[in-house]
Every structure is written in C-alpha cells, then in structure tokens.
Amino acid sequence: MAGRIERAAAVRSTRPAADGSAAARRADEGVLARYALALFAGAVVLFLCLPIAVVVPMSFSSASSLEFPPPGFSLRWYQSFFGDPRWLRAAGNSALIAFASSASSLALGSIAAYGLVRGTFRGRAILEGNFVAPLILPPVITAVALYIFFARIGLLGTLPGLIVAHTVLTVPYVVLLMSVAIRSFDVRIEQVAYSLGASWLRMFRSVLLPNLWPSVLAAWIFAFIISFDEVIVTLFLAGAYDTIPKRMFNELILQVNPTITAIATLLIALSVITIGLVAWLMQRAGVLGRTLG
Amino acid sequence: MAAATLAGRRLLPAGAAYALPLVAFMLLAFNLPIVLMLGWSIGAPPDVLAHYGQILERAVYLKVLGNTFRIAAIATLVCVLLGYPLAYWMRSLSPGRQLLAVALVVLPFWVSILVRTYAWIVILGNDGLVNRSLQGLGLSGAPVSFLYNQFGVVLGTANVLLPFLVLPLFAAMLKLDDRLLQAAASLGASRRTIFWRVFFPLTLPSLAAGAILVFILTLGFFITPAILGGGRVPMIANMLDLLINRLPRWELAAAISTVLLVLTLACYAAYRWVGTRSQP
Numbered sequence: 001m002a003g004r005i006e007r008a009a010a011v012r013s014t015r016p017a018a019d020g021s022a023a024a025r026r027a028d029e030g031v032l033a034r035y036a037l038a039l040f041a042g043a044v045v046l047f048l049c050l051p052i053a054v055v056v057p058m059s060f061s062s063a064s065s066l067e068f069p070p071p072g073f074s075l076r077w078y079q080s081f082f083g084d085p086r087w088l089r090a091a092g093n094s095a096l097i098a099f100a101s102s103a104s105s106l107a108l109g110s111i112a113a114y115g116l117v118r119g120t121f122r123g124r125a126i127l128e129g130n131f132v133a134p135l136i137l138p139p140v141i142t143a144v145a146l147y148i149f150f151a152r153i154g155l156l157g158t159l160p161g162l163i164v165a166h167t168v169l170t171v172p173y174v175v176l177l178m179s180v181a182i183r184s185f186d187v188r189i190e191q192v193a194y195s196l197g198a199s200w201l202r203m204f205r206s207v208l209l210p211n212l213w214p215s216v217l218a219a220w221i222f223a224f225i226i227s228f229d230e231v232i233v234t235l236f237l238a239g240a241y242d243t244i245p246k247r248m249f250n251e252l253i254l255q256v257n258p259t260i261t262a263i264a265t266l267l268i269a270l271s272v273i274t275i276g277l278v279a280w281l282m283q284r285a286g287v288l289g290r291t292l293g
Numbered sequence: 294m295a296a297a298t299l300a301g302r303r304l305l306p307a308g309a310a311y312a313l314p315l316v317a318f319m320l321l322a323f324n325l326p327i328v329l330m331l332g333w334s335i336g337a338p339p340d341v342l343a344h345y346g347q348i349l350e351r352a353v354y355l356k357v358l359g360n361t362f363r364i365a366a367i368a369t370l371v372c373v374l375l376g377y378p379l380a381y382w383m384r385s386l387s388p389g390r391q392l393l394a395v396a397l398v399v400l401p402f403w404v405s406i407l408v409r410t411y412a413w414i415v416i417l418g419n420d421g422l423v424n425r426s427l428q429g430l431g432l433s434g435a436p437v438s439f440l441y442n443q444f445g446v447v448l449g450t451a452n453v454l455l456p457f458l459v460l461p462l463f464a465a466m467l468k469l470d471d472r473l474l475q476a477a478a479s480l481g482a483s484r485r486t487i488f489w490r491v492f493f494p495l496t497l498p499s500l501a502a503g504a505i506l507v508f509i510l511t512l513g514f515f516i517t518p519a520i521l522g523g524g525r526v527p528m529i530a531n532m533l534d535l536l537i538n539r540l541p542r543w544e545l546a547a548a549i550s551t552v553l554l555v556l557t558l559a560c561y562a563a564y565r566w567v568g569t570r571s572q573p
Binding site (some may be wrong): 036052054109111112113119120134146148164165225231245253261271275 | 514
C-alpha cells in the first residue's frame, strides 16, 4: 500500500513537466482546482470536528448560558456533575453494564470467532451473518423485539436484562475484530502445539492468548465503549435504571443544561484515550492494516 | 504426532463446538425475540394482516414513513456530495497527512452520538453561537430557526454518518491501481477526462455501497430526529418509541418494526450486491 502511494506521488510530481503553453494553462487550472478542492475538503473536515471543538471549551465556561467564547474559566459544570448523586448513580450503572456485557460478549464472541475461522463445518457464513446481524439491523428493531420478549419473561427494567441486551449489541464487534486477529495468526503454530501433545486449552493458554492479547484487549475496549454509549435499546428496556446516555438524552429533550457539556467532554476524553489505546494495541497486533485493507 | 492431531480434531468436530455457546445465546436473546416480534405483528386468524392494514389506512403512519425516506434520501445525498470530494482530496495527500486526515475523520466516529447531536444545539440553537453572533452583528433581529426542522435533522444526521461513507470510499480509492490513470494520461487524456472516464467510474461502486450504508443507517435513526427535530420531524424509530413506551400498541409497533426490518434487509442485500462489484 505504501509503495503504491509513493509511486503515485512520484507520478504526480513528474506530470506538470509536460511542455507547451496549453499544457501550462491546464496546469494552472489544475492548481486552482486543487486549491478549491483542498478548501472544500478542509471545510468538510471542520464540519465533522466542529461539534467536538465547540463542546470542550464550553464545558469550562463560567456562564450558565451558551455563550461563546466562554466569558471565563470555571469548573462549575464538572462540580454540578460530580456533586449530583443521580449522575453518579447513572455513571455507576453505565460502567457496571458496560463491564459485564463487554466481558460476556468477549468470552462468547472470541471463542465463536475461533470456531468460525478455524472450523471447516458448513454454514459458517450463515452463523457469522447471524452474529453480526444486531450491527446491521437498526437498534430500534432490536429494542422493540427485546422489549416485547423481556416484558413476557419479566426481565424488563432489570439489570440482567440490560446486560443481556448490551451483550447482543456488542457481540458483532467482538466477532468481527477477533476473526480478523485469528485469521492473521499462522495456523501452523497451533498445529505445532497440538503435535507436541498440547490439548486445545493448553494451546489456547500458551500459544493463542500470548500472541493475540492485544487484539483481545482491543475488542474488549471496543465492546465496552459501544455498551457505554448505547442509548436506544437502553431507553426502551431500562425502566427505572438510569445510565449516562439515557439521562443525557432525557435532559436534552427537556432543556439545555450546561452540565451536559462537562459530561460530553468527559466522554470525549474517554473516547480519545481508548481510541489511542486500541490503535496502539491493534498496531502491536498488526491488525490495523489488515482491517483497513 | 498425527494421532495427537487427530485426537484433537475428534474431540471438537470441525470447530463447530467453539461457536455453540454464542449460537445458543444468540438464538435465545436475539433470534427468538425477533421471531416473537414477527408473531406479534400478525393479527388474529381471520384478518391476519390487520395491523399492516392499519399502517396503510392511517395517514399519520404513511406520513412518518414518507418523512423517514425523504430525510434518508436527502442525508445520503449530502453525505455523497461532501464525502466524495473529501475522500478524493485525502487520496492526494502524503502518507503522513493521510493518517492525520483519517484520524480527524475517525475521531467523531468515536464520540458519543449524543454529544455530537448536542453540540449542534450549542452551535445552531436559538440561543446558540451562530444566532448570538448574527444578533450581535445586527444581521438579524429574531433568532433564525436552524434547528427543530428538517434542516436540523439532515445536518445532524449527515454529520454523524459522513465517516461511514468517507472511510470505505477512501480505502477503495487507495486500492485503485495508479497505472490505469497513467495509461489514460499516456494516451493523451486530459486530467478532467481521466477523472470522469477512468477514476470516477472505478470508484462508483464503492460510492454506491457507502451511500446505501448511510441510507440504511438513517432509516433507523432515533436520537438525532428526537433532539434536533424537536418532535416536529418524527421518523420511524421515534414513532416506535411512542407506540411502545407511551401508548402501548405493541401489535402496531411490531408490524412497523417488521416493515422497517424488511426494508433494511432489502437495502442490505443491495449493499452486498454493490459491494461484490466494487472488489477489483
């Protein structure tokens, strides 16, 4: 991939060397078009990042309205978050649900991914499709289906119900990420372990896990964040339980509360830290290039 | 040696056993609920399609369906118009800058959709940055309503979904063989001709796949229309929220979910079909 980019750069730099005034005029137009394109693309990147660029400084504002630039620096919105037991309880629930559901989807999903990649049985594509389905279906369909199901079996508005629902939603990510990781690990190394008399469990502990742990950790973090940010299914199923996104959503529907900017900034910080961690782990595992193709 | 391998294989036939726990879990916690929902959508025997009939009879439901499709189409168009030039520009950057550009496109991807949606209230709300500036500069007396209408919903949706279009499109553009462009140039084609006759047709399948993906995702959008539409731009998902959580009409909610399910699967089939064509 890198080679091709360098080749492309080399070609581009030789292209304007064509002679003749018509060619020169065309090159001028080309430069103009390239500037216009760069300007437009820059504006689109700004459009993408503007929400983040605005929310972070607002969270440190001393004003209780949405004044920008903020008239002064203060931590009052962080105080109002950390001083409110309802927000803290919501944060606790979010963390608990995210931890439990990401751990269970990691366990179920990684082992299933191993079966999908290494197995030779029929219907693997169908199984994988089924595991990934919650990612493709609009979450609101999963929410309606689980609502009706949970209402019938008494799991509506319970913690176990929420954990099960979030496990369903995070399984696709674990299966996809771990499939890539296992596929990129040389199967002959596993076979060597077997040929030396290792059981599957022994091979898993001594060969697979030491080699794949960065991917395992990355998949876990990914699943954790997906669960922590989940809004729609939680809104339908949570009943009296509050999570951070559910509380944020309900507050946003009613009014504009600057405390949200503080929580948003904390969430952005969490995302940036974890994306950095995941990128680092994936690079270690050498998976990043393969995932992007 | 071979015996040990064979024993290992015989214990766990063809690897299917590894998938079993997840299969059991998904059957119980995902497939069964979906099937139950399909069951709820079916009426009592004489009039099996009664609930689907209601969707067609009541103008409200048809209006919301139409609304959803219109917003999905507009948001998809906006994403295509903004995303293609961005991906094309990213392709022309040096590898280091490409990485930075990808990071900037991915970053919002990782930030909670609630946060990104909320930010637009801060920026474009009646009391937001733009309206304050406009009034401060004396350009407008009353606040301009950017939000709580279709414009707000499309803007928020496009902002959230743009990375879904840009990233695969950019990856496809990188994979494109430069020798094809060089061949066209060596045959005397102008830059514009090369773009429209060679580059664009070759990246069109990826663009179409990305557009269908954005369309699918918009069909199920809930948060953005709820917050930036202010209840005035209801989409399918918001109606489902109403039918389940406010006025319990489970049968109708199940029927509408089924319609959405079928539409999504149809779009997804189109996505897969286009996707197989985009492979070089």
